[in-house]
Amino acid sequence: MDNKPYLKKVRDQYESYPYPFRDPSQESRRLVEIAIERIDLINFYCFKGACNFNKFRVLVAGGGTGDSIIFLAEQLKHTTAELWYVDISQASMNIAKQRAEKRRLTNINWLHASLLSLDENIGKFDYISCTGVLHHLDDPLLGLKTLKNLLNDAGAMGLMLYGEYGRTGVYQMQQLMKMINVNENQLADKVINTKKILANLPETNWFTHNEKFLVDHINGEDNGLVDLLLHEQDRAYSILDVYQLLEQSALKFVEFSDVKMRMSYRPEQYINDSSLLKTIKQRPIKEQHGIAELLVGAFKKHEFYASMNADTKASFTELSNIPFFFPSEHYKNLGHQLANAILASPNKVISMKHSSGFEFDLSASQLNYTIFKNIDGKNTLQMIFDEIRKELKSETLNNEQLVAYICQCFKPFIQLDWILLKAS
Structure with a gap:
């Protein structure tokens, strides 16, 4: 040491x-x-x-x-x-x-x-x-x-x-316990005193107001209580x-x-x-x-x-990148599932709900069908774009337009980390 x-x-x-x-x-x-x-x-x-x-x-x-x-x-x-x-x-x-x-x-x-x-x-x-x-x-x-x-x-x-701001009440409690435990030398005794105070906190106490957001002292054994309310150095x-x-x-x-x-x-x-x-x-x-x-x-x-660098995020403008659904162990087949859902409800919208609780609508268009069908964790963006032009029989759709479309229409997927990129 x-x-x-x-x-x-x-x-x-x-x-x-x-x-x-x-x-x-x-x-x-x-x-x-x-x-x-x-x-x-x-x-x-x-x-x-x-x-x-x-x-x-x-x-x-x-x-x-x-x-x-x-x-x-x-x-x-x-x-x-x-x-x-x-x-x-x-x-x-x-x-x-x-x-x-x-x-x-x-x-x-x-x-x-x-x-x-x-x-x-x-x-x-x-x-x-x-x-x-x-x-x-x-x-x-x-x-x-x-x-x-x-x-x-x-x-x-x-x-x-x-x-x-989310820890409002914690530092008041830390100060309170330092005052109560001023003559206690053993941390175990300080824990006992803290539990007694917690059992009798007035409803007006700031920690009582905020306790539903701060659960270490409940879920983390005495270790969590010490770390939250009896820490010697905390800001x-x-x-x-x-x-x-x-x-x-x-x-x-x-x-x-x-x-x-x-x-x-x-x-x-x-x-x-x-x-x-x-x-x-x-x-x-x-x-x-x-x-x-x-x-x-x-x-x-x-x-x-x-x-130390400003530009570290993978970009959809790099067409050699491979899009994939994240986490891949849970969503490895999501591309085909969405493609099938679009096929079953053409020209409608599909309600999407992410595991984080955020929701958004996905257009059941032919273009989206082709994109999702080809997101398999192996195809690069360039390969997907080539397949789009082939299936839609539209050579006028250039790469720049397709990048702009994905960045805008797939924005919720990107914001929610539902679609990530990796280099090929």
């Missing part, structure tokens, strides 16, 4: 209550899927869909009990990718190691250290995951800059920071704070990794007045996100990709 600066009480907390609570024996029955660590999403948003993940270096900074490292290692176990896990808690790392052993994962390097101690000796990384960690540092900016210095020029990060960010943190680190915001989060940061989800909405949509995108956050008030975290 290195001697780089970190709050000893934070390390001791995670030694006594590793977070999140995980039972390694359950690995044989379930894989905890972490949405931001889906390699198809990482590839699409951060590497233009062109990464094959061989000789790919991954760092999970502040790996906790292993959710991110296990999910990434499981997805990458058939590649030559090299993964590194780093955490200040030996107890957390032991749990993560046991989980990896249960899964017979051999592609992980383990390091018991603070992320602040990492330097060029560990090498550069293509992807760095740091979710739920920076906001527990005394100097989050230093932490992010430390990680950024370990990033390859074309690399990217998956980050999660607590949301300020939260507005989305504008997040943008500022990235700018100070010379990083660029790429995209929210979670569909619900991404759609919820759009002011048009809540404002119907066209003139007001027009005014808001003229503002920079970060200010639009800030307006949406204040409108909703319930975003308890910001989860997103960041990069």
